[in-house]
Amino acid sequence: MTSRRGPYAKGTAKRAEILSVALxxxxxxxCHNASNREIAERVGLSQAGLMHYFGSREELYMAVLRARDERDSAAYWEPDPSFAGFLRVIENNTRVPGLVQLYVEFSAEASLGKHPAHEFFRERYEWVHQRSVESVRAAQASGEFGPHIDADLVADVLIAAADGLQQQWLxxxxxxxxxxxxxMWAGMATLSRLDAEIDPVTAEATPTE
Amino acid sequence: MTSRRGPYAKGTAKRAEILSVALxxxxxxxCHNASNREIAERVGLSQAGLMHYFGSREELYMAVLRARDERDSAAYWEPDPSFAGFLRVIENNTRVPGLVQLYVEFSAEASLGKHPAHEFFRERYEWVHQRSVESVRAAQASGEFGPHIDADLVADVLIAAADGLQQQWLxxxxxxxxxxxxxMWAGMATLSRLDAEIDPVTAEATPTE
DNA sequence: GTCTATAAAAGGATAGAC
DNA sequence: GTCTATCCTTTTATAGAC
Structure with a gap:
């Protein structure tokens, strides 16, 4: 059980090592000043050797981000698919500034035109969005949120706030x-409960008027 | 009045032209794939000529962003230093995706270590933060927000949500x-009013329990 | 102010040998 | 798998003519 079946054992280990060094x-x-050459050197490979594992800089960075998502998902989201779980992911990001920086810069780079990682980030967003919608629904089930809220909108705002706070934090x-x-979460929750009790439509108010 | 005083007229016009072409x-x-050479070519300058106006890629991009801020500030913020004014800035950004992309990518690039634009973005954030705090205080004065809210926190969340939404929008x-x-704003407002009426400390609640 | 020319360094990617 | 060698492109920066 120490090594996975034969031919892939080394390749898999090497890939993991590269991901870690890349990070x-x-x-x-x-992300802007990290070069394939330097990563390759530190792993003890030539640049061409590195390219054997990841066909391009973009592939490599996508793999780093994917590995992070899988790890975080298993450690925080899946055991606790609630807002608390979401917060634990964010809190954990505090320990890996390099990942946060990679995420923000690389996703911005990929957001324009036909970038090789564009689809990756779109799909990733779908995924995070769905996860967040689940958190909102869980909060509705517990009564923290009222029943009439637009869960997709709350999810978008939650993710946006988290992403933007990470930019600030960098x-x-x-x-x-x-x-x-x-x-922010408490605000949206309160608003959603009032909507339920008073008027499902009203989202703004000027009480002293 | 058509030209500013003598020697600077051309330099100023050329700088403005460069900023516009760079954008x-x-x-x-x-931002990642824009090269000084291409910008210079399109302006009708050599690369060395471009460097005469902006000493580096970083200086040039900072200048582009500064010009945007000055324009937006004059057009939206100053006439209306409220949340509505803030929204007009965001809504306007919808018309200049290039600027939004430059902002997100370049600020992420500058966020690590000793980058030449690091200080620029820190100062810019201070500025946006102060502007936003003013919006929150204006909303408190009008009664939309309660008196006990932490205006700095609301400002941070507002800016974060705006930044994060721009990432999504890209x-x-x-x-x-x-x-x-x-x-989001309505949620924070509602929460802040309840705090004032019920309990200045409570920020979470489970009413059905 | 603006050009041409040019340098040295670094980036990514690929072909082809072992 | 891994390397060497090579290509093409970018970047900053400078020297020196007009």
Whole structure:
């Protein structure tokens, strides 16, 4: 059980090693200044050797991000598909600034035109969105959210706030992302409960008027 | 009045032209793939000529972003330093995807270590934050928000949601950023009013329990 | 101010040998 | 699998003419 079946054992281990080193280099220099050459050197490969495992810089970075998602998903989301689970993912990101930076910069790079990672990020967004919708529905089931809320909209706002807070946090590591997300979540929850009790349509109000 | 005083007239006009062309190229290729050579060519300058105006790629992009901020600030923020003004800025961004992409990618690139634009983005954030705090205070004055809210926290969340929604929007141009921001704002407002009326501390609640 | 020319360094990607 | 060698492109920066 120490090695997986024959021919793939080494390749798999090497791939994992590359992913980890790639993350290390990105964390130090940023996605923009991390070069295949440097990653290859640190793994003890030539640049062409690196290309054997990942056909391009984009493939490599996608793989790094995918590995992160799989790890986080297994560790936080799946055991607890609620807002609390979501918060644990964000809180954990605090320990891996390199990943956060890679995610923001690479997804921005991929957002324009026909970039090789464009589809990857679209699909990833769908996935995160669905997960978040589940969290909202769980909160509705528990009564924290009212029944009339638009779960897709809340999910979008939640993800947006989390992404934007990560951008802020990259510039200033002292900000408390979790506290801010909790405040936002509580606001949406309160609003949704009032909608249910008072008027399903009203979303704005000027009480002192 | 057609030209500013003598020696600077041409330099100023040329700089403005370069900024506009740089934006055009970034909009097409993304900040990552826009090259000084191509920008210079399209302006009708050599690369060395371009470098005469902006000493580096970073300086040039900072200048593009600064010009945008000045324009938007004059057009939307200053006439209306409220949440509505904030929304008009966001809504306007819908018309300049290149700028949005440049902002997200370049700020992410600059967020790591000692990047030449790091300080620029930190200062810019301070500025946007202060502007947003003013919007929150205006909403408190009008009674839309309760008096006990943490305006800095609301401002951070508002900016985060706006930034994150722009990331989403870059990947999927069909999402309605303004509607989502309004929902979030309404939630925070409602929460803040309840805090004032019921209990200044409570931010979460499970009413059906 | 603007050009041509040019340098040295670095990036990504690929062909083909072992 | 892994390497060497090579290609093409980008970047910054400089020297020196007009």
């Amino acid at each position: 290390e280099v990105v964390a130090e220099k940023g 510039l200033d590591r002292s900000i408390d992302m979790v506290a801010r997300l909790q405040a | 055009e190229v970034v909009a097409e290729k993304g 990947l999927d141009r069909s999402i309605d950023m303004v509607a989502r921001l309004q929902a």
